[in-house]
Amino acid sequence: MEILFNKEGTPLAMTSRFMFGESTGRPENYERKKKQILSPYSLEKVRTLHFRKLEVMAWGRNNKFPETAIETISSTSVLNTGLKFLRALTVGQGVMACRVRGVKDNGDEVLEAVDDPQVRRFVGGRMVRRYLEKASRDYFKVGSAAVEMMVNAAGDIVGLNPLNALFYRYTLPDAYGACKCVVSGDWPNVPGRRDRDPKVLDVLMDYDPGLHVEWMRARGRLRRSFVFPVRDSWSNNDYYGEPVWLPAYILGWVEVAHMVPKFLQKAYKNQITWKWHVQIPYSFWDRKFPPQDFETPKLRTAAIQKYMDEVEENLCGLQNAEKPLFTHYNVNEANGKIEEEWKITALDNKYKGGENLVTSAAANSEILFALMVNPNVFGAGMPGGTYAGNQGGSNIREAFLVNLANAYIDRQNLLDPVNLYLEANGVRDVELRFRNTILTTLDTGAGTQKTLS
Structure with a gap:
């Protein structure tokens, strides 16, 4: 049996000569993973980087969310x-x-x-x-864009210069919500090279940008460029927005869209005929093989691989034609719903390039649904x-x-x-x-x- 794992060592899909399996539902640690991937807030504590005398809010894990997002999208x-x-x-x-x-x-x-x-x-x-x-x-x-409003010596706005998300970060806001934008080609590393001195620009307040401009003009501060942030407030993050496709990424559909073609190639090459379709809830893996019980995702992967090999051996083969298979399920006491229930379905037809393997099309659809397309x-x-x-x-x-x-x-x-x-x-x-x-x-x-x- 071959199992497709995500980066945390949780199975996404499984294939063998006799069966095709997939994990369903949503991981128990979804919200925690969401914060780790995107938010500058980790366990409700703001993660900041120190640049000169400024505290800069990190954008995602290791301050690398824009880089990670662009790499994911391009692939x-x-x-x-x-x-x-x-x-x-x-x-x-x-x-x-x-x-x-x-x-x-x-x-x-x-x-x-x-x-x-x-x-x-x-x-x-x-x-x-x-x-x-x-x-x-x-x-x-x-999930966030920024434009540099370019100002001449007389204080007139003379240009719109969109900033690349790879090259700017916001500082920690003050009590009034005001912050700075640090523009540098060194991000995600803290800028430090004198030959590429970063620009530190004022950021317009979200409440009334026009009023903020008039205030700067009256105070004589409209002598240099400033930043107008453009973002969707749906994520409740007032500085780094959340892209619309993020839930599809956290739930693993983007990863499935990456890896299913590998299974398709193998299926065409080996002319696989699957007998069974097994659906296993994500919550089962979290309880059966808790990530904290293993030193590395590799050890967890090996344990799950061994377990599923034993399941396949018990389910498949001529000698097991009339052999029972026992599975377990859990009932949520709060709502009375069945959780962690395995679903095993017999497949009657041979694999014909899409009749049984719906995962690829489902992944594409789920990603488009996340985009509201x-x-x-x-x-x-x-x-x-x-x-x-x-x-x-x-x-x-x-x-x-x-x-x-x-x-x-x-x-x-x-x-x-x-x-x-x-x-x-x-x-x-x-x-x-x-x-x-x-x-x-x-x-x-x-x-x-x-x-x-």
């Missing part, structure tokens, strides 16, 4: 494609400056394009396009079972429209720095709307329709 095809889809959908076909002249009975806005050529060139130019492309990249990849948009709906879906054109159009509707808050977050730039340069009473191309049915007389949102 996971469906995650990489799904995030790139979200970025393209959110940015749409660019931004248009307009004014709202009224509202129709159905709620649609009556918009009028701004005729100021300077404003039109700005919102349609490279600076805004570059900002949206790079900021939305980090916003979806690592309907798999049908990619034609990824499965023909039957839990992940079944209609892959017709209308279903794809509806899924796309739902994604557009859900993109509102992300779009507004990304537009806040652009709005601040315009207001600081005297452009008032201007609304920014994203251009969208909407797929339509043939009976409308057109294959696509242009809209603003």
Whole structure:
């Protein structure tokens, strides 16, 4: 028997000549793992790094979350494609400056394009396009983005420079929530080289960035660049956001998406016929083989491997055709539900490249679900079972429209720095709307329709 383990030594999937097995459910230490992977808070204590006289909040374990996230995304095809889809959908076909002249009975806005050529060139130019492309990249990849609002000697905001998430960290906030942003190419290591002296920039407060700018102008402090953070507050972390795909990573679906192709290659090579499908709860492994009972994950892996070899020997083979197999289950006294119950299902059909091994498609679907992307948009709906879906054109159009509707808050977050730039340069009473191309049915007389949102 061959077992696919994660980094902690917990089984994800198992194969042999007779059976295919997988772990189900959620690990008992899910929340703890989540904090270890992402949050700068470990056991409710802030982990900080000391740079000069500043206390810098670490971003994830060993201050390496952006590096780990980018490496994970680049090596996971469906995650990489799904995030790139979200970025393209959110940015749409660019931004248009307009004014709202009224509202129709159905709620649609009556918009009028701004005729100021300077404003039109700005919102349609490279600076805004570059900002949206790079900021939305980090916003979806690592859950947080930042833009340097560039200021000239007169105190005027003259540029938007998106910062790469690999190269900035925030300091510990004061009692008012104010903090600094340390920009350096040395991160995740603490900067220390004189030939690459880091920049330490003020960070706008989340409550009212525009008011903060006016306060800095009145105090004579608007003489150097400052940082406008762009993040989704869903994670309750006010400084380093949580990417939308993180739960799929913590639960192991990203790791499954990495490793299932290896099983597929072996299955095709050896023409495996599986007799049994065994589903084992994650909580079983936590109780049967507690990680703290083993000095290293390698020792735990060896113990689990030996245990499952014995299970396979008892379950499979001609001499065991009528031999009973005893399993155990636990009942949660709090809710009366059965936990840790093994499910063993006999498989009647031979392996045909996907009928029995649904794990790969399930992993892809679970990752897309975490991104709130309907798999049908990619034609990824499965023909039957839990992940079944209609892959017709209308279903794809509806899924796309739902994604557009859900993109509102992300779009507004990304537009806040652009709005601040315009207001600081005297452009008032201007609304920014994203251009969208909407797929339509043939009976409308057109294959696509242009809209603003």
